[in-house]
Amino acid sequence: MNMEPINLKKLASLLHLSISTVSKALRDSHEISADTKKRVMDLARELNYEPNPYAGSLRKFKSKTIAVIVPDIINNFFIFAIKGIQEMAHARGYHVLIYITNENPEYEKDVVRHMTNGRVDGVVISLTSPLDDTEHLQALQEKGLPIVFFDRVAEGFGNSSIIATNNYESAYNGTRYLIEQGCKRIAHCQVSDKISIGIDRLQGYQKALEDAGIAVRPEWILTSRKDYMHDTALIEQTLLQKNAPDGLFTSVETHALIAYDICRKHQIDIPGQLKLLSFSNMPTAHLLKPSLSTITQPAFEIGQAAVQQLILALEKPARYVPEQINMDSVLVKRESTAKQPDQ
Amino acid sequence: MNMEPINLKKLASLLHLSISTVSKALRDSHEISADTKKRVMDLARELNYEPNPYAGSLRKFKSKTIAVIVPDIINNFFIFAIKGIQEMAHARGYHVLIYITNENPEYEKDVVRHMTNGRVDGVVISLTSPLDDTEHLQALQEKGLPIVFFDRVAEGFGNSSIIATNNYESAYNGTRYLIEQGCKRIAHCQVSDKISIGIDRLQGYQKALEDAGIAVRPEWILTSRKDYMHDTALIEQTLLQKNAPDGLFTSVETHALIAYDICRKHQIDIPGQLKLLSFSNMPTAHLLKPSLSTITQPAFEIGQAAVQQLILALEKPARYVPEQINMDSVLVKRESTAKQPDQ
DNA sequence: AATAATTACGGAATCGTTGCCGGTAGCCGG
DNA sequence: CCGGCTACCGGCAACGATTCCGTAATTATT
Structure with a gap:
């Protein structure tokens, strides 16, 4: 039942090609002939090849994963926000790790601290920590991880967008x-x-x-x-x-x-x-x-906007300027x- | 602001030790003297060293991450279940990736298919796909990924536990x-x-x-x-x-x-x-x-039980026998x- | 006192993927 | 006929951590 994994090496040996050629073919590189590309892609599809995400993350310092940290989940505001976050993230090809801090600042700090290791590319967070206790967030900033705050926000973080209501x-x-x-x-x-x-x-x-x-x-x-x-x-x-x-x-x-x-x-x-x-x-x-x-509050839209800002910061850092978006509640x-x- | 990362190499050079020594020291290996261990651990703590999770995943074929796949999130049953899943998973040191299929079987298949690449160690799922259309789940099984079903379950998957209500x-x-x-x-x-x-x-x-x-x-x-x-x-x-x-x-x-x-x-x-x-x-x-x-339904407990079963399958595969747990609703x-x- | 065992560390391969670099074959212009 | 160009492909070194193996120095054994 535990089939041996299919990876580039396997594909390469089956096709009598080199690993790098297979890699480039799968990424539709112009260096590879149309013939070879087709051979490679056909076999990849047939064998259900899925690239190992962690190998790529290791090389490229990108995980295509974001974290969403919320104080609580038994709260319809956060439910709808998470739904917005989730939909937008998946639409843009990102995976979503979820952390619920249960309104516990110490736990939030723990979670945030363990986030400085490359597991995620960025963080969407609604704070439970008091405004005067944010060193753990500073640490993230210093690591260059974009943060987007929503609803329960902290100001004065230079790089961070803020999505809230009036x-x-x-x-x-x-x-x-x-x-x-x-x-x-x-x-x-x-x-x-x-x-x-x-x-x-x-x-x-x-x-x-x-x-x-x-x-x-x-x-x-x-x-x-x-x-x-x-x-x-x-x-x-x-x-x-x-x-x-x-x-x-x-x-x-x-x-x-x-x-x-x-x-x-x-x-x-x-x-x-x-x-x-x-x-x-x-x-x-x-x-x-x-x-x-x-x-x-427009919870769903807040979640969507938060992820949009985060992905902008991740993918077009040059064009990104931290925004403070205020949406109207009714x-x-x-x-x-x-x-x-x-x- | 984008500080250079601290990894084993960095620690090793600062301590005038080899990478492997630092690695073993941090893992409290018996091969390393108490003195050296202390030096290493002190510096690691001081510099807030966090091991890169993906490097380890690549070597060990374990990600300490599970996926939870649910049809919907605007449904209090799933909310409480997710809370149970989340708490239990974090208590056992696992990270949780969340996927919402929006009651769309095709999307569920997509999600499940992209799960065969080592990103997660196991899957907790409440199905949206019809019972007679489960090849995508078979594929997971063949890859050796443990699956635990909850609430909306599929039977006849040899390795899989099932958590449901009566x-x-x-x-x-x-x-x-x-x-x-x-x-x-x-x-x-x-x-x-x-x-x-x-x-x-x-x-x-x-x-x-x-x-x-x-x-x-x-x-x-x-x-x-x-x-x-x-x-x-x-x-x-x-x-x-x-x-x-x-x-x-x-x-x-x-x-x-x-x-x-x-x-x-x-x-x-x-x-x-x-x-x-x-x-x-x-x-x-x-x-x-x-x-x-x-x-x-005891949604929270169902979520907890699902993760317990999954982690049992992951960590003690020898002692694991798939269970069909039926909880009473009131x-x-x-x-x-x-x-x-x-x- | 010679050998065996233990302690404490370093070297190097490895996981799967990417990307730089280099190489060959074929073609064209001069 | 040769230099240069393109099209196509392979080799190799990374990424960060783990782990098998090797080795030197010290300690224990007979």
């Missing part, structure tokens, strides 16, 4: 929308206070409150620890306090779902007592009870933020 | 449950009539009908073409005909969501007019309106199948 504006508009719907006490649940999207979205939220003349209450800025139990307790306690918020703006769909569960448990009416708005790419948002108002208004009769 | 029993129990809830006219939407889970689930559905003395109506066995428009039209037409089904049992969550949309559009009451049951791993099933009754009863007062 987080500040989205959060501003979302918060203002909640205010327009009658909310006066809006809490915000951020994914982290140390990463880009956490900071940008918080600022948008704060600015919208200020512009409406509403004081920002620090105790209503909830910061996730990416721990289900902790986050649940934090949100629950906030929603159950006296004079509780009448609006909740969450930064990831997980927290919106937690809020749903809490409201069911304690019979808090959405949107009557609490209006809920969340960044989310859930395909079921419109089917929930009540349907969930969302700020939806606010989809549904029942969870509906204005009530008495409001 | 599809027949689950479908039987699910259908019987619908009957117990008062359904008399149950339609079934299968994912395909040519793959394992499609066939097994259909048989379970049919047997449950027979055992209840209900005739199987072929026109109520809907076969997906994995095309959103087509599937929507098919289900819509079935649900709108006169004497329409009073129960729908779908094999993938996508079709359940389609059914939700159709029912909303045409004001068909769930569960009043139509009871809905679906295989699904949706985290939002309990939050839908109405909440969705599901048959939920039927979660919710509103979409609730018995009505008059039933």
